[in-house]
Amino acid sequence: MTYETVLYSKDDTGIARVTLNRPEVRNAISETMQRELRDIWDDVRQDNDVRCVILSGAGHSFCTGIDRGEAISEDNTDAMARGDFPGYPTPWVFDDPGRDIGPKSRDCWKPVIAAVSGMACGGAFYLLGEVEFIIASDDATFFDPHVTYGMTASFEPIQMLAKMPFQEIMRLSLLGADERMSAERAREIGLVTEVAPRDELMERAEWAAGVIAGAPALAIQGTMRALWAGLELSRQQAIEIAHYFTRIGGDADALKEGQARFASGKRPEWRLR
Known part of the structure; x- marks a missing residue:
């Protein structure tokens, strides 16, 4: 473009x-x-x-x-x-x-x-x-x-x-x-x-x-929505609606893949900031 x-x-x-x-x-x-x-x-x-x-x-x-x-x-x-x-x-x-x-x-x-x-x-x-x-x-x-x-x-x-x-x-x-x-x-x-x-x-x-x-898009966007909402709401209000973000931002296939990756023992080659 x-x-x-x-x-x-x-x-x-x-x-x-x-x-x-x-x-x-x-x-x-x-x-x-x-x-x-x-x-x-x-x-x-x-x-x-x-x-x-x-x-x-x-x-x-x-x-x-x-x-x-x-x-x-x-x-x-x-x-x-x-x-x-x-x-x-x-x-x-x-x-x-x-x-x-x-x-x-x-x-x-x-x-x-x-x-x-x-x-x-x-x-x-x-x-x-x-x-x-x-x-x-x-x-x-x-x-x-x-x-x-x-x-x-x-x-x-x-x-x-x-x-x-x-x-x-x-x-x-x-x-x-x-x-x-x-x-x-x-x-x-x-x-x-x-x-x-x-x-x-x-x-x-x-x-x-x-x-x-490289991370699941739904989980990334759900995390963003949760944190931006938490920034603007009171702490208690944000906690009250956190479970909605968790449910909406959940992807069964991505969760299954992520848990299998954890169980395999493989970990990312992380950077220290």
């Missing part, structure tokens, strides 16, 4: 690769990219052969957010300064530009691993807030420049509340472009699960995606 701003491919191992491909603007998200990501997540959702996705950025950065050069003309900026959002009849009508960018926003419940190198900032958090986990290169940095340039940071840091401690995303949001979080600090706080040399980043992501794609 050919797109203007995103590289999208699938292979026979069950892995799809989605690469933001506007390196000349550090993969800033244009309206075209929004539409193409929407279509790609819809395709991933409907293709039973896709079991895991690796999301990355071409060139030197992962993504630098919404393309401000395209999104805000001089006329629009003047109007917004007056409290008038062009094209909307009242203050209660607003189309969030991130509504089509992330997989969960498109009801796509396939595992997505983000492989982040270089800058990841602002609107990049629409994507990172909806992935299963992040692997970063040692040169990755995270920041949110909204307040530096006179804008309220809201949608993006709210997305990241599920990924970062409150005071960390608050600091990142309030300090704007004046401070960047390193990959190592991101790992320390749990935003990033692993930091790799840049030339090893995709190998690490490919390995993890291969393990996930």
Whole structure:
């Protein structure tokens, strides 16, 4: 499949690769990219052969957010300064530009691993807030420049509340472009699960995606649903519905095969992280 701003491919191992491909603007998200990501997540959702996705950025950065050069003309900026959002009849009508960018926003419940190198900032958090986990290169940095340039940071840091401690995303949001979080600090706080040399980043992501794609799809997706629900519900509510996820996510053949594998004494050649 050919797109203007995103590289999208699938292979026979069950892995799809989605690469933001506007390196000349550090993969800033244009309206075209929004539409193409929407279509790609819809395709991933409907293709039973896709079991895991690796999301990355071409060139030197992962993504630098919404393309401000395209999104805000001089006329629009003047109007917004007056409290008038062009094209909307009242203050209660607003189309969030991130509504089509992330997989969960498109009801796509396939595992997505983000492989982040270089800058990841602002609107990049629409994507990172909806992935299963992040692997970063040692040169990755995270920041949110909204307040530096006179804008309220809201949608993006709210997305990241599920990924970062409150005071960390608050600091990142309030300090704007004046401070960047390193990959190592991101790992320390749990935003990033692993930091790799840049030339090893995709190998690490490919390995993890291969393990996930090789597991029973129903069990993987059931596990995802359970954990995302547990993130948003109270503990007791999540425990109450856990048995539904277990029942729905159960596949008799996969369970039988898995138990036979365990009984055989064979164990995976595991990695230590």
